[in-house]
Amino acid sequence: MTRKPDPAGLKLRLIAAQRLRDVLRGEHFLPLTATELPDGRDRALANRLITTALRRHGQINAILEETLAKGLPPRSGTFEAIVRLSLAQLVFLPELGAHSALFLAVEALKRDAKARHLTGLMNAVLRKAQGNSARYGLMDEMLLLPERARVAWSASYGSDVVRQCAEALVAGAPLDLTLRDDDPELVAALDAEPALMDTVRLKNRDRSVEDLLGYQQGRWWVQDVAAAIPARLLHLAPGSAVLDLCAAPGGKTAQLSKSGYAVTALDSDAARLERLRANMDRLGYTPDIVVGDAASFAPATVFDGVLLDAPCSATGTFRRHPEVLWHRAEADIAGRVQLQRSLLANAYRCLAVGGTLIYCVCSLEAVEGEDQADWVKQALPGLALYPVTPGELPGLKEAITPRGLVRTHPGMAPNGQTGGMDGFFVARFRRTR
Ligand SMILES: C[S@@+](CC[C@H](N)C(=O)[O-])C[C@H]1O[C@@H](n2cnc3c(N)ncnc32)[C@H](O)[C@@H]1O
Incomplete structure (x- = not known):
């Protein structure tokens, strides 16, 4: 007996469900690649379903609460991933059609021995959601953010910024590039616009990063406009010795190299440093x-400048990594705060008297940002705050706080641009003794 061929669109949903399941279990979201799903259209659709399910995670939680009276069934294989992908399609991507969402959800479930007994439940949830899809489509945007983030960000920035963050979560992030050289012809050919200093923003993107003009020749590197701010604030003389702590994959190493500093790039993750090495080879930096x-790094000679891009909750990158919002609990943010303090203390030891330290995190949590600047004041008295002035960030004065710290969030954009920016915090210090 010959087996019936799989229905069209099933394979991509099975692969998408596997990827979403991994992310729900705590992995970082990486879009599916051509090796995993060679057909470009299938791949684009699978990635769209996963990113919609992740961006709408909070609203899908609310739908599941209403439609699953007893909650998610335990030990049910890919059930949760499939139901989330199907709800994402049914409610938030109606242009893809309801029929395929319902039919392929059940077909996908049948391929999973741990979940195939739940086809009735899947049908019931999706039919209820279909009946209510107009109402679900208009759900409160605030549900998009976990309560922890809503409360913490409201206290730090006010409710308007929280709403802007919710909007930015749905909108996603544009692609920003830092240019290796002043290159107006390249900017025009890329259909990009100047964003801030040597950062440009792509207006349209129809291909993968590697296929964009100038990538192979190392004429730019991908870096959000906010992430490009810290390295610009060092202002040392060319040839100065600069230590880039926590350097991989090297966005800031490339900027420091471009400034003509003698850069030491340190990271504890050898595999990520290999990526840094490949990036520097492509860009021609050494x-x-x-x-x-x-x-604990103890250099033979201290440095004129240290840039500490510390490991953090990464909640400022939620437009590209929505899962960080749901993976970060209070306790693990507190763990990172302690790690950041030990890194700050050693960054101070690596710095020459008179040298400049930049501390930054891609986080929207004040405990990892503004509060760390307060901690430095009382715990490391040899470091004096060296305030950033509005003239240093033309077109982005609103990001500079009255104390001279830099705080960006996705509701901001430099020079009247649209598309927002990552949440970043930057503090600059000088070693006085
Ligand atoms: C925010 S990422 C750095 C991004 C990088 N600066 C850039 O601009 O491309 C943080 C990095 O910290 C590294 N890291 C975490 N703990 C570390 C430690 N104790 N010592 C050195 N590097 C560490 C991670 O491996 C990761 O590469």
Whole structure:
């Protein structure tokens, strides 16, 4: 007996469900690649379903609460991933058609021995959601954010910014590039617009990063406009010795190299440093590369500048990694705060008297940002705050706080641009003794 061929669209949903399941279990979201799903249209659709399910995670939680009286069935294989992908399609991507969402959800479930007994439940949930899809489509945007983030961000920035963050979560992020050289012809050919200093923003993007003009020749690197701010604030003389702690994959190493500094790039993750090395080879920069622990690294000679881009909750990157919002609990943010303090203390030891330290995190949590600047004041008295002035960030004065710290969030954009920016915090210090 010959087996019936799989219905069209099933394979991509099975692969998407696997990827979403991994992310729900705590992995970082990486879009499916051509190796995983060679057909470009299938791949684009699978990635769209996953990203919609992740961006709408909070609203889908509310739908599941209403439609699953007893909650998610335990030990049910891919059930949760499939129901989330199907709700994403049914409610938030109606142009893809309801029929395929319902039919392929059940077909996908039948392929999973741990979940195939739940086809009745899947049908019931999706039919209820279909009946209510107009109402679900208009759900409160605030449901998009977990309560922890809503409360913490409201306290730090006010409710308007929280709403802007919710809107930015749905909108996603544009692609920003930092240019290796002043290159107006390249900017025009890329259909990009100047965003801030040597950062440009692509207006349209119809291909993968590697296929964009100038990538292979190392004429730019991908870096959100907010992420490009910290390295610009060092202002040292060319040739100065600069230590880039926590450097991989090297966006800031490339900027420091471009400024003409003698750069040492350190990271504890050897595999990520290999990516840094490949990036520097492509761009033609030659920093010293060191595998080491930034909390205990003891250089033979101190540095004129240290940039500490500390490991953090990464909640400022939620437009590209919506899962960070749901993976970060209070306790693990507190763990990162302690790690950041030990890295700050060692960054101070690595810095020459008179040298400049930049501390930054891609986080929207004040405990990892503004509060750390307060901690430095009382715990590391040899470091004095060296305020950032409005003239240093033309077109982005609103990001500079009265104390001279830099705070960006997705509701901001430089020079009247649209498309927002990552949430970043930057503090600059000088070693006084
Ligand atoms: C925010 S990422 C750095 C991004 C990088 N600066 C850039 O601009 O491309 C944080 C990095 O910290 C590294 N890291 C975490 N703990 C570390 C430690 N104790 N010592 C050195 N690096 C560490 C991670 O491996 C990761 O590459």
